[in-house]
Amino acid sequence: MSEMTTSHKAASASAVSVIARDTLLTAVVALVLAVPFIGLKSDSVGTALTLVTRWPLMLAMVGAVAAGRVLVSLWRLRSAAKAQRATAHTAAGDAKASLAAWGNSHMKAIGFAGFALAVVLPFLPFSNRYVVDIGTTFLIYVMLGWGLNIVVGLAGLLDLGYVAFYAVGAYTYALISTQAGWSFWVCLPLAGTFAAMFGLMLGFPVLRLRGDYLAIVTLGFGEIIRVILMNWVDFTKGPDGVSGIPRPSFFGAPFSRSAPEGVTTFSDLLGIEYSSMHRVVFLYFLILALAAITNLFTLRMRKLPTGRAWEALREDEIACRSLGINPTNVKLSAFALGAMFAGFAGAFFATRQGFVSPESFTFMESAIILAIVVLGGMGSQLGVVLAAFALVVLPEWFREFEQYRMFLFGAAMVAIMVVKPTGVMGHREPTIRLHPVGKSKKPEAAR
Amino acid sequence: MSAATMIQTADDALLDVEHLTMRFGGLLAIDDLSFTARVHEITSIIGPNGAGKTTVFNCLTGFYKPTVGRLRLCHPDKGEYYLERMEGFRIAQVADVGRTFQNIRLFPKMTVLENLIIAQHNRLMKASVFALAGLLGLARYRVAEKAAVEKAKFWLDRVNLTARADWEAGNLPYGDQRRLEIARAMCIAPCLLCLDEPAAGLNPRESLELNELLLSIRDEQGIGILLIEHDMSVVMGISDHIVVLDHGRKISDGDPAFVRNDPTVIRAYLGEAEDGEGADA
Structure with a gap:
């Protein structure tokens, strides 16, 4: 029992350090990009062109990006844990497949x-x-x-x-x-x-x-x-x-x-x-x-x-x-x-x-x-x-x-x-079928 | 098999390979190879790795142009063709030579049935009059398509893939993919079927099934089969005639019993051949 908690603690500690590292990296990249894009702004006053700085806004933006990164990491952690917990062939996968099947049959x-x-x-x-x-x-x-x-x-x-x-x-x-x-x-x-x-x-x-x-x-x-x-x-x-x-x-x-x-x-x-x-x-x-x-x-x-x-x-x-x-x-x-x-x-x-x-x-x-x-x-x-x-x-x-x-x-x-790396409608519908759609639902059973 | 060996006359030669030589720069891949394959026979080409077996196939099916040599195909219904002069796709389209590949080449995103129907492309294309009759939905095309599906069904049945006809070919287990590729090659209605290591990666039960499939194709379809294979249980079990290559040269040619005991073959294979024999016996 105690072993389990220590391993759990170790896992969560490493997760925290990973999240911290990712967040820091994201914040640095955001900062580099934000200085010219948000921090500095050219403004025309009359005929002259002046440079206006917007540091608070820039920092707020960088902060928002960092916070977003933390949220993404947490969400990933949660979904990974969920996937682990769920038995093989997750219900989510089935739901996705059936949604695609619905889309195809109602094309x-x-x-x-x-x-x-x-x-x-x-x-x-x-x-x-x-x-x-x-x-x-x-x-x-x-x-x-x-x-x-x-x-x-x-x-x-x-x-x-x-x-x-x-x-x-x-x-x-x-x-x-x-x-x-x-x-x-x-x-x-x-x-x-x-x-x-x-x-x-x-x-x-x-x-x-x-x-x-x-x-x-x-x-x-x-x-x-x-x-x-x-x-x-x-x-x-x-x-x-x-x-x-x-x-x-x-x-x-x-x-x-x-x-x-x-x-x-x-x-x-x-x-x-x-x-x-x-x-x-x-x-x-x-x-x-x-x-x-x-x-x-x-x-x-x-x-x-x-x-x-x-x-x-x-x-x-x-x-x-x-x-x-x-x-x-x-x-x-x-x-x-x-x-x-x-x-x-x-x-x-x-x-x-x-x-x-x-x-x-x-x-x-x-x-x-x-x-x-x-x-x-x-x-x-x-x-x-x-x-x-x-x-x-x-x-x-x-x-x-x-x-x-x-x-x-x-x-x-x-x-x-x-x-969807294969595009919005990445699924290919066969041009001809031997078995009508309803029957081929469970191809594994046919074996 | 005995019936096939008994009618070995000069007339039933299906493929005459004469003085075939293939040179890639300084490398002589095939050196003056001559042999004959007959109808109703399974002719195996064996040899150690790099002996030039697949190069022979690539010359036969138009992927390479031979440096020297003549490849005469005597089509039982259509007459003579000289394959070395024909463009790659015409060898399959006109001379009816089908082939499979060492590393399976299916259309992985298309279904099993579609793979078999594409193999009948040229017949369907003619029936659809360059897609016009098909676009208009004329009966002529519908009848042709129905016939194509029937033919595909027949071969699906033969290779035990009817239940998986609507699967994407790329999702099939390895052994099924091998059999599907053979079925696809048969759908072009070949007079000569060239199989490049069809038993590679199959388990013993599957390769036994493969033997039966190939024997039944030979006996029922009345075509010649040219086989490259490393699995000696397949080669010795079903071949009517074996050609042995080593470093591009033919070192032996005869029926399995003759080749098995040929000292040059044993020398070429060294320990390998003896192992194979031991397993066989």
Whole structure:
């Protein structure tokens, strides 16, 4: 009995020293960071720039960080003790697994509910132009995320230059519509085709590359496209961008107050009063339809030989070759189809903004789209939606936090990766099952 | 086995390896190797570590281009192929040569069933007309997929994995993974099956089951099996024909009884071969 208490005492003493050491270390790091970030602040008084010190605030912040560290350590200690106490196969693990199972078995229902919400969103009482606009931006990123999911999530080809295809789609529509005057509905498939061709162009030289090497080359490709757009002034109008891009019409009926002779406006067509909201809502439904098509296509593709080959390629390319699968075709089809959806999204972007310039297609865009795919859980369609919400919509809401907005953005990313390293929806749902879901609950029993 | 050995004529040669030489820079991995593998036979390639056994497989399945030599495959239904001239994936796709790997190469995140269906990729791809018929959900593709599932079920049954069909392949126990890889190779409907150490890491009961599986594949599917193996109980128990390599050269070639008593083989293996024999006898 006394032995047990001494060992217990020794354990708790060592725990205290570990916590003290961690806390001290954290406090020092926080202090080093806090001196330039919080301790010193530049302030303009009239025309002069003065340096203001805020030592009390800085110390308070460092104290808060240290206290937080202590709390984290204690929480870890407690959960470790709990795990020890609980018998093997903790109830927590079971609960987690069953939650994931619930999510997976209700994936369809969740998807339909989300889609239904998206459809009624513009007509909800709180919806205004701002909400619908954010919704449109959100859906563009969801669509781009779904497109990139084919390349990165399914085929496992790390692509850091995805925005290049988005740019190709946007400029295809921008240039053809302003130069030749073709309508949006003609240019949309063209934009997708051109982007897919660029996907093939990128695909051929990088066939033998994987992982980091592939990432570097695709990054370079993305920059090449942007630099060409920037410098080929005769063709792309360079950094000035292309303006005056025609807005889409409702199958020929423009969204305007008045129309030239012989053309009916959208509001006249439906016999309602003109409102500038009509176009905003129409654009919202347009991108909703495009995104839905992307999603349905990918979901269907996953269950087809091509899609299964994408996933097999991600898992093991050598095994693919030993089964007679042509890796060239598999990779090129992933690149081309992924790029095609970026092209569609690009054409939509151009018609929505009415203006495109190379500034919209920087590496930052590629990084955000990739972050959406990775945070969502590679290959998960629902995960992309959740991650796009976290990375696109939340920063909009956080606008009030002003300078802390990007901080929260980064913090959200880190938090997701710490809590769920495989992404929000890291679980992979099989494309085909031999045993219906209900029966395979206890696979161990089948043994 | 006796029936198979009796019909050893020149016509039933399935694979003719002639003067195969593979050189990596200054290293001569295979030196002028010639042998023949026949239909309805299990041909084993044995030899000490580093003898060049896996290199032979990699040449056969297109992962290496041989420096010199001819690899003639006489497909029972399709005619002759010269494997050394074919691109890697076409050897499996056109010439129907299936293989497994020394270090198992499954698709670990995909289920057991999916692994077997991917092996039937080319047939399904044709049925789906480059995914178009599949996208439209045409009956043509649905029928083909159903057939693929049936075939997968058949092999799942043969390797005792039906109950675990929906498991992620990477979560299977080691022995199951080995058997799954063989089943996957069989799903491409091969005429020649190349197995690279299928018994490695199996316990005695499992390797006994493996023997039965390989014998039944040979007898029922009517294909040739090429086997690399260190486990002498497997090699001596089921081989119809053994080729012994040492330092890239063939040092012996014949039926198990002949190879077992060949002095050059015993010399190459030194104590090892005698131990193996002692355990066998």
